Amino acid sequence: MTMTKRFGLLFCLGLFVVVGLPWPVSAVELTVHSDTLLRFFERDTATEKDATVLPVYEYLQLDVENPGEPGLAFHLSGWGRGDLADNDYYTDSTAGELLYAYLEYSGKLARFNARAGRQYVFEGVANESVDGLRLSSDLGRYFSGSLYLGQPVALDSEQGRSGDSIYGGRLANHLAGKYELGLSYKKINNDSDDAEEMAGVDISAYLPYNINLYGFSAYNIESEAFGEHSYELSFSVGSLSLRPYFQKFQYEDYFGTGANSANPFRFLADTGEELTVVGTDLTLPVGEAWTLVGKAKHYDYQVLDDSSQYYSAQAIWSGEGNSQFGGEFGYMNGDAAQNDYYLVRLDSYWDQLPDACPIAFVSGDIVYVGYDKAIYGEDRSLFVSLSVGKKFMEDALTLKLSGDYGSDPYFDDDLRGMLTASYRFAQAL
Amino acid sequence: MRTNHWIGMGMSLLLLSLAACAALDSGLQLPLRHESAADLGQSTEQCTDCHDARGEKLAFGSFNHNEVWGTAHRQPAYQQERVCAMCHQTSFCSDCHATRVELKPSLKNQGETYRQMPHRGDYLSRHRIDGRVDPTSCFRCHGNPKAARTCVPCHG
Numbered sequence: 019m020t021m022t023k024r025f026g027l028l029f030c031l032g033l034f035v036v037v038g039l040p041w042p043v044s045a046v047e048l049t050v051h052s053d054t055l056l057r058f059f060e061r062d063t064a065t066e067k068d069a070t071v072l073p074v075y076e077y078l079q080l081d082v083e084n085p086g087e088p089g090l091a092f093h094l095s096g097w098g099r100g101d102l103a104d105n106d107y108y109t110d111s112t113a114g115e116l117l118y119a120y121l122e123y124s125g126k127l128a129r130f131n132a133r134a135g136r137q138y139v140f141e142g143v144a145n146e147s148v149d150g151l152r153l154s155s156d157l158g159r160y161f162s163g164s165l166y167l168g169q170p171v172a173l174d175s176e177q178g179r180s181g182d183s184i185y186g187g188r189l190a191n192h193l194a195g196k197y198e199l200g201l202s203y204k205k206i207n208n209d210s211d212d213a214e215e216m217a218g219v220d221i222s223a224y225l226p227y228n229i230n231l232y233g234f235s236a237y238n239i240e241s242e243a244f245g246e247h248s249y250e251l252s253f254s255v256g257s258l259s260l261r262p263y264f265q266k267f268q269y270e271d272y273f274g275t276g277a278n279s280a281n282p283f284r285f286l287a288d289t290g291e292e293l294t295v296v297g298t299d300l301t302l303p304v305g306e307a308w309t310l311v312g313k314a315k316h317y318d319y320q321v322l323d324d325s326s327q328y329y330s331a332q333a334i335w336s337g338e339g340n341s342q343f344g345g346e347f348g349y350m351n352g353d354a355a356q357n358d359y360y361l362v363r364l365d366s367y368w369d370q371l372p373d374a375c376p377i378a379f380v381s382g383d384i385v386y387v388g389y390d391k392a393i394y395g396e397d398r399s400l401f402v403s404l405s406v407g408k409k410f411m412e413d414a415l416t417l418k419l420s421g422d423y424g425s426d427p428y429f430d431d432d433l434r435g436m437l438t439a440s441y442r443f444a445q446a447l
Numbered sequence: 448m449r450t451n452h453w454i455g456m457g458m459s460l461l462l463l464s465l466a467a468c469a470a471l472d473s474g475l476q477l478p479l480r481h482e483s484a485a486d487l488g489q490s491t492e493q494c495t496d497c498h499d500a501r502g503e504k505l506a507f508g509s510f511n512h513n514e515v516w517g518t519a520h521r522q523p524a525y526q527q528e529r530v531c532a533m534c535h536q537t538s539f540c541s542d543c544h545a546t547r548v549e550l551k552p553s554l555k556n557q558g559e560t561y562r563q564m565p566h567r568g569d570y571l572s573r574h575r576i577d578g579r580v581d582p583t584s585c586f587r588c589h590g591n592p593k594a595a596r597t598c599v600p601c602h603g
Contacts, residue, residue, distance in 0.1 A: 042534040046480065051538070079538045086480035095538045099458030099549060118537055121506060129476055129529065138537060138544070141525055145587060163461050171546050172591035187461055195501050198513045198526055202456060204450035222526055224506045229561050232522035246583070252509070261519055267583045273590075277452045278594030282602040283586050293583065299515040311514045317580055327582045334514055342561040357576045363567070365560040385531065393572050401568035405558030407527065420557040426569040436557055
């Protein structure tokens with residue numbers, strides 16, 4: 019199906035949902051959120067040097083619901099891109115994707131929820147976009163469950179959609195505020211052949227002394243071994259918050275997800291590597307406005323018989339609204355010199371400007387990275403970004419203008435610009 | 448085949464249970480939407496500003512959006528998607544977690560530096576190193592054939 023036909027079908031579906039379904043009259047609201055982005059930059063193409071590239075993106079979101087009330091709702095989001103310059107920079111002059119479009123029913127009791135259509139499923143071993151049906155509900159006081167089935171969106175380019183299917187679910191046992199233990203399962207078929215089959219266990223436990231435990235393990239049923247173990251704690255010592263974590267990945271079982279994988283990950287599955295990661299995040303508020311953040315991460319490779327470390331320190335000042343100033347220093351001590359780099363970042367966002375000011379907010383960002391071993395003859399990269407914005411029509415319309423400059427191993431002096439118009443419309447039906 | 452048989456039976460049983468037990472309330476129902484900052488008359492920066500860290504229905508402390516939340520929300524979100532949905536539409540998640548988007552999140556939301564989005568600046572160069580050091584973090588968002596279209600031009 020072509021992109022035009024797909025979006026046409028989508029529009030008709032949205033129109034049918036808005037006017038065709040028997041929505042309860044009370045307080046049903048239609049919300050439309052549109053982001054239109056016009057970018058401009060220069061690139062070499064097959065036929066021209068420093069050709070101007072002018073892509074225009076439209077991100078559209080539509081929601082029909084009675085906010086906060088059980089019942090029917092419809093949600094839709096997608097994006098499309100057109101190339102105004104049409105100078106062969108993009109392989110396809112148009113592109114786009116329907117991210118989700120689903121009809122949802124939320125029950126008054128038992129947290130019952132049903133969704134039909136294109137939707138994301140994030141739970142247990144599922145991190146999938148599905149064209150299909152998902153049901154979830156409490157199963158009494160101590161259990162809850164969910165099921166989904168349909169076709170995997172990620173595989174629609176792999177030998178068509180015929181014979182593609184996905185199904186799975188999660189069963190959880192919980193004691194509110196104490197713990198939750200989940201068992202999950204997922205199976206994907208591509209062209210009627212097995213593509214991926216995973217089972218997982220996830221846990222959250224709220225231990226004494228305000229210590230929280232989160233954990234997740236994924237078992238690859240095809241390869242009959244665990245692909246991932248990820249476990250973390252979070253707790254505070256005085257005002258210092260810590261999040262130590264442990265992760266272990268077996269590449270063959272983690273990346274070996276059959277037709278649902280892609281390069282370069284398929285290649286990595288054959289390396290037999292086993293990666294162990296241990297690390298911690300530290301967060302320390304200082305006074306009313308300052309927060310200090312530290313991160314340390316150690317990577318250990320069994321086959322390579324080597325290790326890497328990453329450390330970073332960050333200081334953030336937060337003010338009213340989203341106003342913020344921050345600075346960060348990071349250092350990657352890789353297993354080889356080609357994997358060493360340091361990073362310095364300064365960023366700011368200020369939305370507390372006086373009313374007399376012609377703009378509503380201004381933000382800036384500087385990122386400098388130094389590489390121990392040069393990449394394409396360059397041993398550093400610099401990125402500078404500046405954005406301003408203003409709101410109109412009682413904040414329904416926001417216009418933003420951004421410009422950024424980059425000098426790095428891939429681009430000598432790269433200037434880019436972007437104009438964004440964000441429009442939000444709400445109407446009671 | 449025998450495994451599939453048991454899995455099929457288990458899932459059918461769960462489906463029947465879902466249908467039969469949908470009226471068995473757990474007493475854990477949270478509002479579908481959180482009140483907005485405007486309705487509350489104050490900003491809603493941290494859950495524990497108003498709720499107990501260990502509430503009767505939810506351990507609210509686990510959902511505090513502190514400065515590392517952007518890289519630490521995976522496990523709470525996978526277990527309690529409904530809590531996220533109280534404040535965020537799915538589109539908020541799909542800014543980063545979409546099956547296929549062309550613009551990286553930090554570029555689409557260029558001016559929103561306070562969101563600490565990943566891949567800021569010259570990530571094209573840096574991803575060579577981060578990808579070698581820990582490719583598992585790339586896989587979560589770029590691992591399937593559709594999402595990997597970003598990788599295909601260079602990685603085949």
